[in-house]
Amino acid sequence: MSKVTIQTVADKAGVSIKTVSRVLNKESAVRDSTREKVRAIIAELGYKPSPAARALASNSSKIIGLIYDNLSSAYVMAVQTGVLKACTDNGYNLVIHPCNNKSENLSQELISLVQKSRLDGLVLTPPITDREELVTELYDRKINLVNIAPRREDKNRDSVSNNDAEISCELIQYLIDQGHTRIGFISGDPDHGAAYKRLNGYKKALKIAGIKYNPSLVYQGDFSFESGEKAGHSLLNLENRPTAIFASNDYMAAGVLKVAHSLNLHVPNDVSLVGFDDAPVSRQIWPSLTTIKQPVVAMAEAATKLLINRISDPTKQATAITLDSKLLLRESTKSIKSVGNE
Amino acid sequence: MSKVTIQTVADKAGVSIKTVSRVLNKESAVRDSTREKVRAIIAELGYKPSPAARALASNSSKIIGLIYDNLSSAYVMAVQTGVLKACTDNGYNLVIHPCNNKSENLSQELISLVQKSRLDGLVLTPPITDREELVTELYDRKINLVNIAPRREDKNRDSVSNNDAEISCELIQYLIDQGHTRIGFISGDPDHGAAYKRLNGYKKALKIAGIKYNPSLVYQGDFSFESGEKAGHSLLNLENRPTAIFASNDYMAAGVLKVAHSLNLHVPNDVSLVGFDDAPVSRQIWPSLTTIKQPVVAMAEAATKLLINRISDPTKQATAITLDSKLLLRESTKSIKSVGNE
DNA sequence: CTGAAAGCGCTTACAG
DNA sequence: CTGAAAGCGCTTACAG
Numbered sequence: 001m002s003k004v005t006i007q008t009v010a011d012k013a014g015v016s017i018k019t020v021s022r023v024l025n026k027e028s029a030v031r032d033s034t035r036e037k038v039r040a041i042i043a044e045l046g047y048k049p050s051p052a053a054r055a056l057a058s059n060s061s062k063i064i065g066l067i068y069d070n071l072s073s074a075y076v077m078a079v080q081t082g083v084l085k086a087c088t089d090n091g092y093n094l095v096i097h098p099c100n101n102k103s104e105n106l107s108q109e110l111i112s113l114v115q116k117s118r119l120d121g122l123v124l125t126p127p128i129t130d131r132e133e134l135v136t137e138l139y140d141r142k143i144n145l146v147n148i149a150p151r152r153e154d155k156n157r158d159s160v161s162n163n164d165a166e167i168s169c170e171l172i173q174y175l176i177d178q179g180h181t182r183i184g185f186i187s188g189d190p191d192h193g194a195a196y197k198r199l200n201g202y203k204k205a206l207k208i209a210g211i212k213y214n215p216s217l218v219y220q221g222d223f224s225f226e227s228g229e230k231a232g233h234s235l236l237n238l239e240n241r242p243t244a245i246f247a248s249n250d251y252m253a254a255g256v257l258k259v260a261h262s263l264n265l266h267v268p269n270d271v272s273l274v275g276f277d278d279a280p281v282s283r284q285i286w287p288s289l290t291t292i293k294q295p296v297v298a299m300a301e302a303a304t305k306l307l308i309n310r311i312s313d314p315t316k317q318a319t320a321i322t323l324d325s326k327l328l329l330r331e332s333t334k335s336i337k338s339v340g341n342e
Numbered sequence: 343m344s345k346v347t348i349q350t351v352a353d354k355a356g357v358s359i360k361t362v363s364r365v366l367n368k369e370s371a372v373r374d375s376t377r378e379k380v381r382a383i384i385a386e387l388g389y390k391p392s393p394a395a396r397a398l399a400s401n402s403s404k405i406i407g408l409i410y411d412n413l414s415s416a417y418v419m420a421v422q423t424g425v426l427k428a429c430t431d432n433g434y435n436l437v438i439h440p441c442n443n444k445s446e447n448l449s450q451e452l453i454s455l456v457q458k459s460r461l462d463g464l465v466l467t468p469p470i471t472d473r474e475e476l477v478t479e480l481y482d483r484k485i486n487l488v489n490i491a492p493r494r495e496d497k498n499r500d501s502v503s504n505n506d507a508e509i510s511c512e513l514i515q516y517l518i519d520q521g522h523t524r525i526g527f528i529s530g531d532p533d534h535g536a537a538y539k540r541l542n543g544y545k546k547a548l549k550i551a552g553i554k555y556n557p558s559l560v561y562q563g564d565f566s567f568e569s570g571e572k573a574g575h576s577l578l579n580l581e582n583r584p585t586a587i588f589a590s591n592d593y594m595a596a597g598v599l600k601v602a603h604s605l606n607l608h609v610p611n612d613v614s615l616v617g618f619d620d621a622p623v624s625r626q627i628w629p630s631l632t633t634i635k636q637p638v639v640a641m642a643e644a645a646t647k648l649l650i651n652r653i654s655d656p657t658k659q660a661t662a663i664t665l666d667s668k669l670l671l672r673e674s675t676k677s678i679k680s681v682g683n684e
Numbered sequence: 685c686t687g688a689a690a691g692c693g694c695t696t697a698c699a700g
Numbered sequence: 701c702t703g704a705a706a707g708c709g710c711t712t713a714c715a716g
Contacts, residue, residue: 019687029685046457052708056708058712061393073415094437095435118394257628262628285626358703363695392692395695397708
């Protein structure tokens with residue numbers, strides 16, 4: 001089996017390579033009958049255009065980069081799934097690039113990556129999305145970008161967000177409806193915009209319900225299991241301990257649960273517990289966690305589509321999309337309204 | 343900033359583009375002084391060779407594909423990390439390709455992928471590694487391959503394995519040392535070679551200790567949390583229930599633990615429990631699981647190096663590497679030897 | 685609606 | 701140790 005090139009196809013179809021090229025690139029100016037003939041030959045020969053030749057001639061690699069630094073492998077996998085879907089659907093390839101958000105010269109690293117691999121654009125995920133100086137520099141270099149869940153939406157930037165603050169508020173309102181008024185809160189890594197949004201949702205729900213914000217019920221975590229354990233020790237050993245705790249992610253909630261077990265406290269009888277993310281662990285512990293599920297795959301896919309649109313038209317108006325998360329009620333929460341009042 | 347190409351570098355260095363090419367490709371036949379001069383200019387200009395031009399001219403993409411279908415995102419992330427490390431170190435790029443191992447036409451899908459993206463080789467992970475007809479077909483097509491943890495090592499194939507059977511045997515011997523003789527076993531997805539190896543290790547340890555293999559203590563799982571729950575219900579409700587249970591992975595162990603909690607059985611006081619993989623969940627549940635840690639990152643990196651070597655010399659002798667897993671003792675296991683005998 | 689020519693930026697094969 | 705020429709397989713820009 002000798003090599004099948006565009007020339008092979010053109011010869012066999014009795015047309016020029018330019019016409020084959022037009023069919024390949026779905027250009028309109030081709031007679032239908034010609035198009036069909038060429039397509040048939042392409043299928044017959046199993047011809048696949050050379051990405052290298054296309055990239056070299058067109059000066060665009062059809063490759064985008066996915067940049068992440070996230071401690072949750074389930075989150076990263078979901079993002080990859082969504083990005084890959086959009087890439088496949090649109091004829092793009094993907095380069096994954098895990099990195100360290102704490103790195104001083106991350107922007108230089110990303111610029112080098114883009115130049116070296118000739119990437120057509122980048123998908124940025126939290127918390128890198130919120131490295132403002134980095135994102136600005138990438139934009140200044142005319143690198144096509146899309147931001148997933150940035151802390152602040154910017155009218156000039158493509159982004160896909162979720163309703164972190166709103167759903168957190170809803171969740172707290174749900175707990176309040178269940179009779180909880182002393183509600184502990186464990187915040188996430190302050191490098192993540194999500195940490196603020198979830199805290200804001202918590203505060204807002206309290207305010208609406210007329211419950212005073214009590215700093216002693218709020219503990220600074222960093223999204224890790226270990227920080228959840230520490231927070232759990234603090235909150236559960238409080239003299240007047242909370243009747244419910246909202247941890248900003250499931251890992252921290254799992255940490256609290258472990259401490260509750262060790263203190264012989266029963267969840268949810270002694271304390272209700274809520275996480276965030278619907279991480280696998282939220283279903284693999286006992287009791288299973290009431291949590292919030294973000295549409296991560298859909299967000300990543302939507303973001304990648306925005307990026308691909310921007311690559312084809314770098315001057316187009318920026319778009320900001322918001323997708324909704326939803327509350328998943330499971331075993332770790334319970335009403336504490338007095339019996340008989342219902 | 344106009345475009346910097348090999349010609350720009352050659353002009354500025356006062357040499358031909360062929361000489362620059364030699365420096366780029368680390369060919370030996372270049373005078374040291376020339377090499378240094380060219381290198382300096384490359385650095386000064388920030389020149390990065392065009393991957394597309396190189397690929398087109400050399401007919402090799404310097405891209406390899408990573409193929410996986412695995413329910414554990416932590417495992418996949420670890421594999422990606424190792425593969426990416428070897429790729430970066432050797433100037434290769436990576437294309438990730440999640441897929442469905444149950445798919446009938448997976449081999450056609452992979453062949454298409456290789457042709458379409460001009461991949462120089464593939465890294466195969468379990469359970470795809472054990473689709474014998476598929477792997478054979480890929481070899482027949484002269485596709486460069488490396489197999490991670492195949493069920494059987496083949497002298498003609500590059501592979502990197504771990505000591506699944508041996509470490510499982512050691513683990514069971516440890517439990518026997520702790521006084522356990524009724525040891526339950528939950529096997530994994532039969533599509534995975536690891537499922538057999540772990541079962542064989544279990545059997546071997548029993549045999550060495552002179553304990554009769556008891557099929558009623560062995561339950562067929564599939565590596566999922568849910569299958570662990572089912573197995574837990576069966577094993578823990580046995581009239582003469584086991585004093586220890588070895589689940590072939592941590593997800594299933596977590597499932598057993600959940601059932602134990604629901605039955606008011608204490609781990610490890612009422613029953614010892616062991617998992618496999620050191621998945622994040624093994625540390626995020628209470629009690630934390632005694633488990634086995636495979637050197638997944640190192641395996642993936644070693645495998646990728648083998649593949650890259652094979653790409654540069656497709657006729658070289660195949661290599662089979664084995665890396666060792668290790669036992670991590672945590673809170674879920676306990677000796678049941680009668681007190682005072684120690 | 686279709687095509688001939690030039691060129692993208694490298695490596696290969698050959699020569700010296 | 702170094703270089704001139706050809707060519708990899710496409711797309712771009714232009715022409716008709």
